[in-house]
Amino acid sequence: MAAVRDRLAALVERHxxxxxxAPRDALTEIPASAVSTWGFDWPRAERARPSAVLILFGSLDDVPAxxxxxxVHPDVDVLLTERAATLRTHAGQIAFPGGRVDPEDADVVATALREAEEETGLDPDGVEVLGVLPPVPVVVSGHVVHPVIGWWRDPSRVAVVDQAEAAAVFRMPVGDLVDPANRCRVARPGGRRGETPGFLVGERLVWGFTAALLxxxxxxxxxxxxxxxxxxxDAHTHAPLRG
Structure with missing residues (x-):
């Protein structure tokens, strides 16, 4: 698994x-590097708020791919949550653990680790933070998100901590994410224009912002x-619309 960790470190070194x-100031500014890293110029909110997510890869738990x-190494996975259905934005969607930057957070790495601990109960001491990729604006929630890349050096038990925040916490095998049979495009709900990348693994559909980053x-x-x-x-029913 050292090769997987090294490849992730090389990704951060390049991008x-x-x-x-890790950024501490001007957290809502989008550098030019963001466009080249993420592949396109994302729409931006006028009055954005800074936030961070933890994209945490590790050695597979007891759920095989x-x-x-x-x-892809057969034993690598990524930590994900299912957001509570009662949340105002991205309700019920699968997401990386994360949230808004608080004034007391030293930087966006501190934000990502704090939020991940609050949402999943993970022990931050077991996470090797490899670095931070360029921020991404999310218009629907009015955030600028800083993706923090981590390697789960010493995995700890994770589970739902606050049901008002998350309905599920789980580790998804990367092998299943890259399975062509699980890949798709997802039509936005409510007749909204546009499609996003998608990963339909069993009954779990990853789409929207999280799928675009993945x-x-x-x-x-x-x-x-x-x-x-x-x-x-379809984002809600998972019913095929084309193809």
């Missing part, structure tokens, strides 16, 4: 900054596998 250079792929990170890591981008499903 981000190390943990000790169902799909094997030569590009899709790009897998590409940058050279872990993605060709799949049918003509397959489109």
């Amino acid at each position: 981000g900054v190390p943990a000790d250079q 169902h799909h094997a792929d030569d590009r 899709d790009r990170i897998l590409t940058l890591l050279d872990w993605d596998t060709p799949w049918d981008a003509g397959r489109v499903i």
Whole structure:
């Protein structure tokens, strides 16, 4: 698994900054590097608020991957949560642990670790923070999100801590995420225009902001596998719309 950790570190070295250079100021500014890293110029909110997410990869827990792929180590997974259905934004969606930057947070790394501990109960001491990728604006929630990349050096038990925040906490095998049979495009609910990348693994659908980040990170890591981008499903029902 050392090779997986090293590949993640190389990703941060190419596209981000190390943990000790994590942003502390001007947290809603979007640098030019964000466009080249994420592949397109994301729409921006007028009065954005800074936030951070923890994108935490680690050695697979006791839930094995169902799909094997030569590009991806069979034992690597990523930590995800299912947001509570009662939340104002992104309700019920699968997401990385994270949240808004608080005034007492030293930097966005501190934000990501604090939020992850509050949401999942993980022990931050077991996380090696490899660095921070360029921020991404999210218009629907009015945030600028700083993605913190971590390696779960010493995994701890995780579970739902606050049911008002999360309905589930789980570790998703990356092998299943890259399975072409689980890849799709997702039509936004309520007739909203546009589609997002999607990963439909069993009954769990990752779409929207989280899927867009995962899709790009897998590409940058050279872990993605060709799949049918003509397959489109509905965000709410998971019913096929095209393909």
